[in-house]
Amino acid sequence: MGTIINPAFQIFSNVILVYFFLINFFYLLFITLSLIGLIRYRHINTFINYKEIFKMPLVKPISIIAPAYNEENSIVESVRSLLSLEYPLYEVIVVNDGSTDKTLSKLIRAFDLKKTRWVFRKSVETKPINGIYKSASNPKLIVIDKINGKKADAMNAGLNISNYPLFCGIDGDSILEKDALLKMVRPFIDDPEKTVAAGGIIRLSNGTEVKAGQITKVHMPRNWIARFQVLEYLRAFLGVRLGLSMLRSQLIVSGAFGLFRKDIVLKCGGYRAETIGEDMDLVVRMRKYLHEKKIPFRVSYIPDPICWTEAPETLKSLVRQRIRLHNGLIESIAYSKKMLFNPRYGITGGCAMPFYLIFEMIGPLIEVCGYAGFAVLIFLGEINHPFALLFFLLAVVFGIFLSILAVLLGEYSSRRDPRLSYVFTITLFSFLEHFAYRQFISLARAKAFLDFFRGKQEWGAIKKKGFSLAGKKQ
Helix, strand or coil: CHHHHHHHHHHHHHHHHHHHHHHHHHHHHHHHHHHHHHHHHHHHHCCCCHHHHHHCCCCCCEEEEEEECCCCCCHHHHHHHHHCCCCCCEEEEEEEECCCCCHHHHHHHHHCEEEECCCCCCCCCCCCEEEEEEECCCCCEEEEEECCCHHHHHHHHHHHHCCCCEEEEECCCCEECCCHHHHHCHHHHHCCCCEEEEEEEEEECCCCEEECCEEEECCCCCCHHHHHHHHHHHHHHHHHHHHHHHCCCCCCCCCCEEEEEHHHHHHCCCCCCCCCCHHHHHHHHHHHHHHHCCCCCEEEEEEEEEEEECCCCCHHHHHHHHHHHHHHHHHHHHHCHHHCCCHHHHHHHHHHHHHHHHHHHCHHHHHHHHHHHHHHHHHHCCCCHHHHHHHHHHHHHHHHHHHHHHHHHHHHHHCCCCCHHHHHHHHHHHHHCCCCHHHHHHHHHHHHHHHHHCCCCCCCCCCCCCHHHCCCCC
8 A cells, every 4th residue: 555655645745745835835935025015205305295296186085984784883983984084075884784782773863864855876786775875074984784694795886976086994893093995096196097996004903902993002912712813814905915915916905995996896897796795896896807808907005004803712703804804805705717827918817826726725725734734644644744744844944934024014004003012912913823823714716616616605704892892811
């Protein structure tokens, strides 16, 4: 049997090794590019006065669209945050997507909402609307109450009502920093013809303190599951997305905080209501449309404006979130598969989509197969122990190295967390994640393939505490 196992093990170990070195090479490349991008961004920022941008006539007005489903614990603070932003002209459109809790009633009481007879042009189809409300105390606020159709449908409802040429999509449980829009709109001012979308950084509100709709203090979350996610978000946004943006290969503008040209989005048919990965799906379809029309474009990533959002703190909610996100990734790649390796679609088809396919989509399957394969070889006594130990130590050390670099990039970008204890905690959790957490997440993401092929698409309710409890002991 050993004569069969040994060649198989050689092939197996070689595949895992090649994949390991390739993915870590790309992550190191992205972090290096991110550092270059941050240095360039900070240099340009030294010559920019955002108060002057506020006064510039070229600054286009923005419609902020915030879908909300059962957000009674955080919706009022989120809307207060949005209404206090520093921007010349904008409107806030909250879409109550068939909430079954007190989301709508809390909004009505907090902002003195009055039902109106609003006449609008339906540019994209949506689920029926029950009513449109205007705030008697703040004319910038509009609330749409509609039948539940999930996030993409809610965004389309907001697009139908919106008045301005740019729109910002955010989650209903998020908080934007006061100058976030001013920073986010910059690429639309610098290159208004080519810029079609821009994304900002997402940070976790777990453990923060909120007052008057703004984050006043940032602490490391007490919840261990949230701590692991702090690390993941830093790596994803500052270690990967900024680097991909430098290569013009960014396919995801986070649904939690993204700015778009409305005319291009509407030409692409708005959001696809049947998708659960609406953020990636929209950007990929925009790229497809622009490549086919031979229109030069740019999708930017801005590392400075921060959107604070709440991460799940229970394993059940975390699993639901990761399955949904990965299911959305699989669906987006499958829906636009004709672009893969197709020269007609430039860097999108030749570089961006292949990377997302091989390393983001298939990655969890390869990891799970790797863990299973090593377990079988250990059981059969065919494992090369020095090789296995060296491989594991290398993975842990390099993982910690990449995580620390991402933390340092986060500090260089926003100067939010200078405390030594924060860096120490992140370093500790970048070590601990290799023992069960990483494997657990890979299994959850791998399960998304089963759900996808079974045609099972569930948004999955995620239990959240809301901002009022964010800073309290858990």
